[in-house]
Amino acid sequence: MVKPSAGPTTFEEVVMCRWLAYSGEPLKPAVLILDAQHSLVAQSLNSPLGAETVNGDGFGFGWYPEDAGNGNIPALFHSIEPAWHDENLRELTNAIASPLFFGHVRAAAGPPIQQSNCHPFRHENWLFMHNGFLDGFSVMKRDLAFAVDPELFPLIQGTTDTETLFYVALTMGLMDDPVAALGRALRFVEETGRKHGIRFPVQGTFAVSDGSRMWAFRYSTSQRSRSLFHSVAVPELREMFPDAARLELFGDHAKVVVSEPLNDMPGAFVEVPENTVAVLDDDGYRHEPFLSEAA
Template identity: 70%
Template sequence: MCRWLAYTGEPIRPSALILDTQHSVVAMSLNSPLGAETVNGDGFGLGWYPEDAAGSPHPAVFRSIEPAWNDQNLREISRAVLSPLFFTHVRAAAGPPIQQTNCHPFRHENWLFMHNGAISQFGLIKRELTFAVDPALYTGIQGTTDTEVLFHLALTLGLMDDPVAAVGAAIRRVEEAGHAAGIPFPMQGTLAVSDGETLWAFRYSSQGRSRTLFHSADVPALRTMYPEAERLELFGDHAQVVVSEPLNDLPGVFLEVPESTVAVLDPTGYHHRPFLDA
């Protein structure tokens, strides 16, 4: 469907991961070995929290329907800004039209949200799910994707208070509606959510066969493993990356997030929690 990357840690220029890695996100937009589609050229997005936004983070978002590999503005912006937490996403449209409002990530106040995957046969249950969104949040839905509806459904169900519980409740609502409509496996995907301080990365599907998801190992441990890897000096001790597929081929650098799991990343490091595994 799509490919995405999220970073949290010491401020860096997003280009270090979006453009300059062996298997960068821009490279994935042209050739995604682990993706459902090889090419992800139906637009992209970059959302970032400014370096000086501590205490009251409000993310900036740049989205375009251009292929990521062909957009000079992405190169300019990703090399110019510094950010301690950013999202980037390259899209392979699975039904909703190619338009800027359908490009990820999506934003509400200080929250960012993006998704790789799909709500199966979304058109059959779109009306029910959309009408379940709080009327006060409904006007925030600008595009036509299942992801944006899922985001606003999670906001309705308490995302700003308990992200894990709210995303779980939103997915269960999708599954209930899907099963009632005769859809055997309604939910598929990996999701990223952040409030500007913590990053939550979910891997879940109704069928138990989710899209791939990985996160990086601790940077101090990687420096011990690869003492001659000069590139690691670009990153601070608290740097963490979550990505649809590894950014390089070095063993041990990227760890797979298990099925039905949420990875929680914050300044203390990362830990995994079971997610809807029942």
Template identity: 70%
Template sequence: MCRWLAYSGEPLRPSTLILDTQHSLVKQSLNSPLGAETVNGDGFGIGWYPTGTTDDSKPALFHSIEPAWHDENLRELTHAIESPLFFAHVRAAGGPPIQQTNCHPFRYENWLFMHNGFLGDFVKMKRDLVFAVDASLYPHIHGTTDSEVIFHLALTLGLRDDPIAGITAAVHLIEKVGREHGIAFPMQGTMAVSDGTTIWAFRYSTQRRSRTLFHSEDIDTLRELYPDVERLNLFGRNARVVVSEPLNDMPGAFIEVPESTVAIIGEGEFDHQPFLAEAG
């Protein structure tokens, strides 16, 4: 459906990952070998927390319906800014129209969210799910995607206090509503959410056949494995990236996130925890 990446670490120009890697996100927008669709040309977006932001700082957004591979503004912007935490997403529209309000990442206050996947037979569930969004949050749904509904359900169900609990409750509700409508596999995909300090990256589907998800190995380990790769000097010791598929072909550089798992990344550390491993 889509491809995405999320970076956390020392301030970095987003172009370093979005444009300049061997299998950069822009290259994946043209050809993503591990994706459900090999071309992701139905718009893109980036969201970033400026250097020096506080815990409640609002991230900046840039969305475009242009294919990422020929958008000059994307190149200008990602070379000009630096950020300690940013999201980037290239879209393959699975039904909702190609418009800026349907481009990821989505933002609410200091939170960013993006998704690769879909809700099965979303049209059957949409009314029930949208009506479950808190009335105060409903006006903030600007597009027509299932992804934006997932985000606002999670916000409704406690994401701001406990992101894992909020996403868990949202997925439980989606699967409950799906079963009520006779949908065998309501939930599919990988999701990333951040408060500007920590990234929570989820890999889950009702069918247990989720979209791919990886995160980078720590920089110290990579420098030991590849002492002659000068590019690694661009990254600080806290640098970590979560990606739909690896950005290079270096063995050991990227670790696959297991099925039904949430990867938690912050301040150079990462942890894996089971996520709805017994659900579905």
């Protein structure tokens, strides 16, 4: 595989994954993770739009409880099993309902296959996940680690570039302004990478949530980011497909962001453009420019 870098890339740094995020009326996650035509588990076996066809190096599932009485702290389930092979995932995603959840399947080419390296990552009421990689992470790792707030650094449990990026973004104000903070963090990664001779340090799509809102980013230094889509509003979908009984499972405010469309219904999913953040909240969707200025 040819990677978009002129710098000292190592094989261990390449991670390609698939993910989805849902917000809206409480929904059994199995509807999207297991049962959809091209569900996340189906994508773990066959990912036509992914850099890796099979994503079997563990998975993660993060969800906010239907009752937010716990301060809206999300729960996590991580496993190093392939998603298609884990009966606990089926049991769990059919037993609960959640108004906002993340799902992620992993294809790891180097960082250890262990639970602490599975997405999504959590800090207080925040969830974060990523599809792609930070090119040259092994040579940047020390610089990025020193950029993390000393009070946050002990909370890093795994060895992935994604978790390190999450804590750099937290240090730079993610909990106050997710869009600005992730932008600052990615610019810092690019500056750091170029000091080490890495031409295209950032590749990926990113999802962030505080439990009530969700932000989905598509950005790469090379301007050739991983694929990212979101669903059309459910009332509009019902008009487009009046005979689609499956749409009855979703409330009017249901919103899905995905690495790949979950079905083959024409027009059901809209591609998120390069250098864009899709903001999902009670008002629906909106697209905003993200790091569209030259670095």
